[in-house]
Amino acid sequence: MISGLVLGGLGFAAAIALIVLEVPVGVAMGLVGLAGCALIIGFEGTTAIGATTVWDSLTNYTLTVLPLFVLMGNLAAQAGLSSRLYSAMRALIGHRRGGLALATIGASAGFGMISGSSLATTATMGRIALPEMRSAGYSASLSSGTVAAGGTLGILIPPSTVLVIYAFIAEQSIRKLLLATAGPVILAVALYCFAIWLPILLGRSDAPSRARAGTGERRRAIADLASPLGVFALIMGGLYSGYFTANEAAAIGVAVVLVYGILTRTLPFDGFLAAARDTALTCGALYLVLIAANLFNFFLALSGLPFSLTSLFSGVLGQPLLVIAIMSVIYLALGTLMDSLAMLLLTLPLFVPIAQAAGIDLVWFGIYAVMVVEMGLITPPVGMNLFVLKTTAPDIRMIDLWRGVLPFVAADVVRVAIIIAFPAIVLWLPNHAF
Numbered sequence: 001m002i003s004g005l006v007l008g009g010l011g012f013a014a015a016i017a018l019i020v021l022e023v024p025v026g027v028a029m030g031l032v033g034l035a036g037c038a039l040i041i042g043f044e045g046t047t048a049i050g051a052t053t054v055w056d057s058l059t060n061y062t063l064t065v066l067p068l069f070v071l072m073g074n075l076a077a078q079a080g081l082s083s084r085l086y087s088a089m090r091a092l093i094g095h096r097r098g099g100l101a102l103a104t105i106g107a108s109a110g111f112g113m114i115s116g117s118s119l120a121t122t123a124t125m126g127r128i129a130l131p132e133m134r135s136a137g138y139s140a141s142l143s144s145g146t147v148a149a150g151g152t153l154g155i156l157i158p159p160s161t162v163l164v165i166y167a168f169i170a171e172q173s174i175r176k177l178l179l180a181t182a183g184p185v186i187l188a189v190a191l192y193c194f195a196i197w198l199p200i201l202l203g204r205s206d207a208p209s210r211a212r213a214g215t216g217e218r219r220r221a222i223a224d225l226a227s228p229l230g231v232f233a234l235i236m237g238g239l240y241s242g243y244f245t246a247n248e249a250a251a252i253g254v255a256v257v258l259v260y261g262i263l264t265r266t267l268p269f270d271g272f273l274a275a276a277r278d279t280a281l282t283c284g285a286l287y288l289v290l291i292a293a294n295l296f297n298f299f300l301a302l303s304g305l306p307f308s309l310t311s312l313f314s315g316v317l318g319q320p321l322l323v324i325a326i327m328s329v330i331y332l333a334l335g336t337l338m339d340s341l342a343m344l345l346l347t348l349p350l351f352v353p354i355a356q357a358a359g360i361d362l363v364w365f366g367i368y369a370v371m372v373v374e375m376g377l378i379t380p381p382v383g384m385n386l387f388v389l390k391t392t393a394p395d396i397r398m399i400d401l402w403r404g405v406l407p408f409v410a411a412d413v414v415r416v417a418i419i420i421a422f423p424a425i426v427l428w429l430p431n432h433a434f
Helices: 004-020 025-059 062-078 081-093 099-115 118-135 140-155 161-170 174-180 182-201 215-241 246-263 269-303 305-315 320-334 340-357 362-378 384-392 398-421 424-432
Strands: none
Touching: 004 025, 004 269, 004 305, 004 340, 025 269, 025 340, 062 118, 062 161, 062 215, 062 246, 062 269, 081 099, 081 118, 081 215, 099 118, 099 140, 099 182, 099 215, 118 140, 118 384, 140 182, 140 362, 140 384, 140 398, 161 174, 161 269, 161 340, 161 362, 174 182, 174 215, 174 246, 174 362, 174 424, 182 398, 182 424, 215 246, 246 269, 269 305, 269 340, 305 340, 320 340, 320 362, 320 398, 340 362, 362 384, 362 398, 362 424, 384 398, 398 424
């Protein structure tokens, strides 16, 4: 008879193998979770657990924030906020050398405030910013690398669907996690700007200057930036003041974007229907993944694998930096095999108990985990953002993509090192919020 611990290890390996073989994440984790539970507690117990898990996931109040944030992003996209964001940033700083690349990072950060999705941000900016930079004479490596790296900001900037999922799995406050992103996001944008400037200064990338926009165009650009910044300020301000919860913030965000689209006549009824349809499809997939992840987590708990790993780490639990270093190596290795959501869903049931036993703040750990996963999205050769951009612009050579993202990967390494050395960058705001 196979012990629960061995069965848990085999199940974890089987889930990784299925995901690497391109079986959908939800299907892979659900199948392994159900099969493992059936072997440990039998068919009847597994049926009861499956039914309870589905009901709990679909009726969980915390998770109601997920479809609301997704709907807000889809409404914003249908209202054309993404294209106006880039146009505004281009008008304000596009005349400088490397300005279009900087505008792409700024617009990606702005669109990430609304969409909360790295892949969506990369695909959108790939269609809008990439042709503009290439027609302006920017090198293929700089233009493609900037779009791919800028897309990673969408996974961290509130509203982040990945952070919502982390909060659900790790049983942490969504409000605290969203507030904790402020310092890391500012740091990310600053380091990405440096990653753009440095190759230009060293003569490794072409980034010609452009004519300066007129006064009227710059005024319109500032007005265009007011809408997404206002939505972001409303959400973060309400969360920081404690005036409303994360769920209320998401609902208010949807209402504000909807009213904006109606008043400006940029959101036709067909666009509203398209946003609702895309939201239903996206959330259906996300809830399937969450249900499967809960089944998989229950199987791992039954097997005793998380507790055994915590015991295995007992010799280094007194050295949190060493624990983080080991986890970082594992995350970077997994980043070459699977996407960000799969990495987090697979590892959180194992890593969260270890981090907790090592005395690591779980709000900080959530931001750290998302940032390390971000690196996986652009780490050659199989970063998911690279493949999304390649699909959006098939004529880009992969070698140019790989070369272009290397400075940004280096910037991400520096960013992770900084928040490890100075955890207050993450924790100060949530700890001092009302």
